Amino acid sequence: MAMLILVSLLPGMPAAAATPLCAWPQEVGAQASNVALPDSNARYWVMPFKVYADRQITITGAFPDTRYASFAVYDGFQGTFTSNGVSSARADYEITPDPGSVNPWQEPAVAGGAYTLRVRTAVAPDQVNAVPLAPPGTPDGALGFLVYRIYLPTGGTSSPVVLPTLTVTDGGRTRTLPPCPRTVAVTAPDGPVAPPRSAPDLAFARTTGNDELFPNPDSGYLSTWVTPPGPETVVVVRGRAALSPDQPHPHPWPQRGDDMRYWSLCTNLRFPFFPVVVNQLPSGETDPGCRHDDVAAVDVGDDYTFVIGTEKQRAHIEAVRRVTFVPFSVTEPRARHLVLLRNMMPAPGFHRSVLDVPPDGRPGTAAAVMGDYYPRAHLCPLSTLDTCAFEAGRRSRPRSS
Numbered sequence: 001m002a003m004l005i006l007v008s009l010l011p012g013m014p015a016a017a018a019t020p021l022c023a024w025p026q027e028v029g030a031q032a033s034n035v036a037l038p039d040s041n042a043r044y045w046v047m048p049f050k051v052y053a054d055r056q057i058t059i060t061g062a063f064p065d066t067r068y069a070s071f072a073v074y075d076g077f078q079g080t081f082t083s084n085g086v087s088s089a090r091a092d093y094e095i096t097p098d099p100g101s102v103n104p105w106q107e108p109a110v111a112g113g114a115y116t117l118r119v120r121t122a123v124a125p126d127q128v129n130a131v132p133l134a135p136p137g138t139p140d141g142a143l144g145f146l147v148y149r150i151y152l153p154t155g156g157t158s159s160p161v162v163l164p165t166l167t168v169t170d171g172g173r174t175r176t177l178p179p180c181p182r183t184v185a186v187t188a189p190d191g192p193v194a195p196p197r198s199a200p201d202l203a204f205a206r207t208t209g210n211d212e213l214f215p216n217p218d219s220g221y222l223s224t225w226v227t228p229p230g231p232e233t234v235v236v237v238r239g240r241a242a243l244s245p246d247q248p249h250p251h252p253w254p255q256r257g258d259d260m261r262y263w264s265l266c267t268n269l270r271f272p273f274f275p276v277v278v279n280q281l282p283s284g285e286t287d288p289g290c291r292h293d294d295v296a297a298v299d300v301g302d303d304y305t306f307v308i309g310t311e312k313q314r315a316h317i318e319a320v321r322r323v324t325f326v327p328f329s330v331t332e333p334r335a336r337h338l339v340l341l342r343n344m345m346p347a348p349g350f351h352r353s354v355l356d357v358p359p360d361g362r363p364g365t366a367a368a369v370m371g372d373y374y375p376r377a378h379l380c381p382l383s384t385l386d387t388c389a390f391e392a393g394r395r396s397r398p399r400s401s
Contacts, residue, residue: 020049022180023166024148030288031157034275036213037268039342040288043157046214047146047166051134054171057119057146061164063104065111067152067248068092068261068344070218073119074145075135080217083132086123089217091345093253096128104250111250119146147214151262151344152248152292201225202235202377203363204341206354218261220354222341222366222375226267226308228328229379234309234317235339236380236389237265240372241304242343242353244293254347261345265306265375266290267326268338277337279311279330287311287327297324303372305389308339313382320386341375 024047026033030040038044049057059071073088075081080089093105101113116129123130134144146166153159167176204222226235242259245251253261267277267289277289296304305323310333317325328337346353352373357366367374380388 020168020177023177024163025180030276030278035273037274038276039264039266040276040290041292042151045148049144051138051142051144052140053121056169058167059117059164063111063113064150065154065249066150069150072147073131074214076143079215081135083136084123085125086132088132090131091218105253107252154248204375205361205363205366206357206359207361208359218345220343222354224339226337226339228333232382233379234307234382235377237306237375237377238303239375241298241302242373258347259350260343260347260353264290264292264342265326266340269329269332269335277327277329279327289327291324291326297322316382323389
């Protein structure tokens with residue numbers, strides 16, 4: 001989730017209630033509430049709560065069979081924070097397993113080991129799996145959010161997910177919350193949603209992040225606006241492909257040879273609330289607007305070449321070797337699309353990721369920092385795509401980091 005969008009929660013859900021009634025009331029994603037620029041290869045669950053000095057939320061669950069998972073506590077809509085030197089965000093490899101279990105992001109093991117995290121006001125760095133409930137000085141009754149993320153679940157994003165159990169303790173009284181009914185309800189925000197700040201068309205830049213809702217501290221984004229160029233032209237995006245795990249199962253992190261945990265390129269719309277593109281095809285299948293690292297075609301120079309076009313152009317595009325088709329929207333064929341390059345969790349020693357780019361909104365800054373890994377976009381006639389896609393934009397050069 002990337003942009004500032006006030007998403008409504010389940011009708012009757014206790015967003016402002018003193019005691020939550022159920023767990024994980026809102027799912028965000030391409031197949032759920034499709035808002036806030038979700039990655040179509042990920043699923044996100046949001047749990048609102050109120051802050052009280054004696055409140056503790058205990059999270060118990062099993063390490064999922066996914067490429068990535070994390071928890072993050074947010075200070076209302078202000079982002080993650082630190083309390084007494086303890087971060088409110090906890091990535092998969094940072095979670096200590098329960099006794100007798102193994103964290104597969106810490107040492108080789110199959111998924112399914114147990115973990116327990118405790119979200120509370122008083123935390124210290126030496127406390128195992130303690131996560132702060134709110135920043136110091138937060139008054140009782142303030143709003144907070146807990147967000148659970150998974151990327152590339154082994155069975156796909158439509159596979160069943162066993163969500164972590166939430167137990168709320170207030171003043172010695174403990175209650176385990178039942179799962180909330182699934183909802184995809186979304187209503188309009190209270191005021192106008194400002195368009196995300198990005199570079200001019202076809203020039204990727206990193207924005208300030210001040211307009212993000214629940215930003216993931218493990219991720220960074222470059223963005224650019226693209227207007228579909230018409231039936232005879234496509235948009236080509238080329239850059240050096242960062243190395244990442246080549247399968248969805250967990251494995252110890254960081255892993256030698258990997259540049260980052262995950263990356264993807266996605267097409268998104270402005271209305272109604274920044275959904276990722278999801279096209280319904282005549283076959284009954286859907287074509288989501290994200291292509292991630294494992295499915296991106298890479299040439300002998302370690303470069304990817306994404307070709308953004310219409311579903312009608314897809315067969316022509318996919319006839320060209322070493323390119324990856326990314327769709328424009330079928331329902332909004334003339335709308336401007338926001339194209340995002342997402343980088344997640346760069347490995348120590350890799351300094352060409354989006355997260356290394358200052359968020360100044362300048363394409364030149366991003367290009368200087370990322371070097372060959374910077375995505376360069378240009379237009380190509382569909383009739384000469386097999387040559388134009390590789391002649392324009394950046395050319396292959398030796399790998400560097």
